Amino acid sequence: MTNKKFESEDSETREAIDRAASGAPAAGWAIRDRFSSDEIFQRLIASADEEIATGKQELIFSGFAAGFAIVLSFIGYAVGKTYFPHNNFLSAILYPLGFMYIILGRYQLYTENTLPPVVLVLTRLASVPLLIRVWTIVLIGNVLGAGLGSYILANTHVLSPQTMEAGAMFAKHGLETAWWDVFFKSLFAGWLVAGVVWLGNAARDTIARLLLIYIVFYTIAVADLFHVITAACDVFYFVFVNGSGVSIFYEFWLPVLLGNTVGGVFLVGLVNFAQVEQHPYPEARVLSPRELLFSWKGGQTNTPAHSTDEESKPISE
Template identity: 30%
Template sequence: MLETLIQSGKHEIKRDPKGVFLAGLSAGLDIGFGPLLMAVLLTLSAGSYGDLGTEIMLASAYSVGFIFVILGRSELFTEHTTIAVMPVLDRRASVAELGRLWGLVFVSNVVGGALFTLFVVTLMPNLGVAAPEAFIEIAHKLVDHDPGWLLVAGILAGWLMGLLAWLLTAAQGTLNRIVVILIVTASIGLLHLPHSIAGNVEVLFGVFLSPAITWVDYGIFLSLATIGNAIGGVVFVGLFKYGHVVRGGD
């Protein structure tokens, strides 16, 4: 499993930057379908946040964007906090190369999410499937917290995404991979943890549709969620998994 991640990380680090940016842009666009489906279901459902059935339904919808991105082999920042750090830990790539990859993937993910949000907001009156209030309610679930919560919860989200990258190396077959993705990402959705890339779309909807959610709220969310996600993926999965395999194996 470790060698698979190292080889995958080396491939991504050595990949042409233009290809990385386009794949990251695609991931930012595709992941937006999760928050969109959440808003649609929240609009159509008789329940609300706090109801078990509604929470499970919304968490499952949240996973859809991740299934699109991961099975489509697009570039997602929170996966690379674990995947791309492995060859650096094994001294097969440099920290500078890792930083370049992270920067390209993160920026392209955020730009893709912003484009998706603008596209949906522009078409929303004609879609007629989701109420603006649903998007706003989803955004408030992420921004109505103090900075300390955002950072710690972001670490948990990054930890789970790192585990997802690790577990997918052992999952054989498309169906098994879908189940693993669903379990991990639905857990993030059910716990309302801040995922920097999916949350980028969720909070931007709130910025565009509600005067109560400002660009300052967006900036605080994105920065703290990103830092937390990186810590969770690098420390709790990257360092720990690499350490226990290397010290426990040949």
């Protein structure tokens, strides 16, 4: 009897350790260092719930900080192009720097931090207007931060003349690329970033996440793909240096924005979500079709699996 009691206590202790405060698994059920697709999805739900519940002020300032930090990627890539103008493999070495800074620092970055809430809408745990609110605030913050960073770089001597010239070529290259080519390049970039979101929730340690971030964003640069916030930095810098008109935003930045968004939502919606769609969350209240489309409802969605006797928190407006 005593042994059974200890075994029961050990089981309860392990279950408590293996779950975060949100109820998301902190370790795999079958294999502790490997999550199943359903467990990854639960972790993504918990992360998305945190994102969509963030206040406006926190979103805008975190987004602004991320936009300003993306300048690090611009600087790194421009320096690389200065020293290795004809070698993409070497010139892109420092491109992931800003993304590593942002993602590991948990700043709000459009695509990386705005894709997880899509799963809340797909599972009818948050409304479409609430999703658009997060997207809009984060995007505005990112663009403002990128604009300020670009202005400083364009009007000071932080960069050498050769590096400034190399940086101005980024947006010029985008303008020379056909609109639909930019869109599809950005679509694949959005798909890659969504992969970072999914695989990041599958990783259990910072080193694995660091390598994941570096490899994916290095690939984006080497493959000549486009990310919407680095593209914003490129565009602002080009405008501040050359005095170009605002038409560059439609000709280059807009297809990047659309491509990243479509590519990311496609992966989250039609690939990752589809493989766990058959696993409902009965403890969470789903929104009605009317609430899904017209309300501002969304909130706590996860209840720890071991606390089935407790009611889940209501979805708050």
